[in-house]
Amino acid sequence: MIEVQHLTKRYGRVSAVEDISFRVERGEILGFLGPNGAGKTTTMRVLTGYMPPTSGKAVVAGFDVFEQPLEAKRRTGYLPETPPLYPEMTVREYLTFVARIKGVPGGERKSRVDAAMERTRVADMAERHCGKLSKGYRQRVGLAQALLHNPDVLILDEPTAGLDPKQIIETRQLIKELAGTHTIILSTHILPEVAQTCQRVVIINRGKVVAVDTPENLTRRLTGSETMYVQVDGAPADVKTVLEKVPGVTRVTVAEGHDGAAGYEVESEPGRDVRRDLARTVVGGGWGLLELRPVRLSLEDIFLQLTTEEQPQAPQGEATIQ
Amino acid sequence: MSNILAIARKELRGYFASPIGYVVAGLYAIVFGYFFAIGLNWFVRQSMQAPQFGGGPLNVNQQLIRYVFMNSTVINLFVVPLITMRTYAEEKRSGTIELLMTSPVTDFQIITGKFLGALSLYLAMTALTIIHMAVLFIYGSPEWKPILTAYLGVLLLGGSFLAVGLFFSSLTRNQIVAGMFTFAVLLLLWVIDWLGSLGGPTFESVVSYLSLTGHLEDFLRGVLDTRHLVYYLSFITFGLFLTAKAVDSERWRG
Ligand SMILES: Nc1ncnc2c1ncn2[C@@H]1O[C@H](COP(=O)(O)OP(=O)(O)OP(=O)(O)O)[C@@H](O)[C@H]1O
Ligand SMILES: [Mg+2]
Secondary structure (H helix, E strand, O other), rough: EEEEEEEEEEEEOEEEEEEEEEEEEOOOEEEEOOOOOOHHHHHHHOOEEEEOOOOOEEEOEEEEEEOOHHHHHOOOEEEEOOOOOOOOOOHHHHHHHHHHHOOOHHHHHHHHHHHHHOOOOOOHHOOOOOOOOOHHHHHHHHHHHOOOOOOOOEEEEOOOOOOHHHHHHHHHHHHHEOOOOEEEEEOOOOOOHHHOOOEEEEEEEEOEEEEEEEEEHHHHHHHHOOOEEEEEEEEEEHHHHHHHHOOEEEEEEEEEEEEEEEEEEEEEOOOOOOHHHHHHHHOOOOOOOEEEEEOOOOOOHHHHHOOOOOOOOOOOOOOOOO | HHHHHHHHHHHHHHHHHHOHHHHHHHHHHHHHHHHHHHHHHHHHHHHHHHHHHHHHHHHHHHHHHHHHHHHHHHHHHHHHHHHHHHOOOOHHHHOOOHHHOOOOOOOOHHHHHHHHHHHHHHHHHOOOHHHHHHHHHHHHHOOOOOHHHHHHHHHHHHHHEEEEHHHHHHHHHOOOHHHHHHHHHHHHHHHHHHHHOOHHHHHHHHHHOOOOOOHHHHHEEEEEEEHHHHHHHHHHHHHHHHHHHHHHHHHHHH
């Protein structure tokens, strides 16, 4: 549905996006994750036909955004970083104007406008001037504007920025509902958002794609060496020495425990499952095994790991990380 | 076409949602009314004196209406920058340009829509002077044909000015800067006539051809000359073309 090939965008000499490629399948939600200035907005502006790429190409809904901009634009809904509202128009007037320029036929305009207001929960502000809306409502009217003509592709630049927690949840829910019938790209710096809403993530930093994968895979892949959290009720010094002797274990650190029992983080060689041996050893030592679980890096840690230039430890394994 | 109209309507609504539409119309009405009053006063006095000096009756069209229109064109210098300064600049500043440029409308439709929106305000503003004309029709019997061509000329002149303003608005995101540049350039086009007398005959004819107001004379006299019509229409087309170029190059620069 969306295909980006070797896309590069330079502003004068500044390179905002450098040779990025990715695909989004029909009905999928793709998260675009990156720190400030990574090139998220720039990529989206190219995808929506706001500006042409310096090189490379982008195909949206089967149309090259540069060769056949009108066809591509007809099938795209776009929520820019700042919702593009005209302060002097009421919400209804504004959405009706948008419906007109998006080519919604006259007879359907009113019902589409009403439906979009309903979905984004701005109907109560229909007669309010856009310039007098709160930040959250502006964001939602911006979203209503993007869905209005029922486009195949939705490109949302930080759709939950400026919303209150309840609204964030509702908006994420709405985005999930829209997937399936729509193909969605959303950008964000909020990591849990990606984990909750997106099926795939593109992590981008300084204009380059750092990783493309599902949130789960990213987490798994990046754990590199496997880490287990074990909680044992026994004298920490003894337990630690014994655990270190388990075959495959590379390092044991005493971690936080609770209920009077100490916890341990046990790192092992990658690809080697040491859980059984660990359990046997603990029980064989006469201690109680209270907890044994793999430690997953949160997306936040991955994000930091991937986007920090000087990685302390290069991730290993089959990961396609550049 | 429906895209052009949608944008033109949006522009027109924008003028009257802000004070600009009213300020512009008010300004025009006041200045036009002033010139009209002076002209009428002079005309009435002349008409009463004329028989004493053996002159024939004065012509309302040639000796009143024409001068009022000619003198009042000077308001365009002030009013047009006010009309056009925000058109593009404000959309760029507020980011609404992203909506227009990512919608399935062409640059041509956006520019034409904005131009027609501005022209409608201009038309509404000049339409206020129909009241003055009505007064003349009540107390006298002017010919209506020269009045029509005068309005057409004023509209074409205004359109040319608006095209200049639209171009400068597309160059910046600051409406004040756009307005100032428009004013400066319009002033230059206004005074270019005076330069004519400084050079040789060819220079003079070139300069007078360029002069926007020079081409208005015939319209005000009641003469519809295609040369002048072509001149204004080309001027407008050229202005809108430059605007399109500016918008496109901005797109490439990002
Ligand atoms: N119009 C512009 N002219 C010059 N440089 C620009 C322009 N817009 C963006 N840039 C530069 O391009 C780079 C990428 O910017 P972009 O806005 O795409 O980042 P982003 O990922 O959207 O960041 P954020 O999370 O802050 O929104 C930045 O270094 C920025 O300074
Ligand atoms: Mg951004």
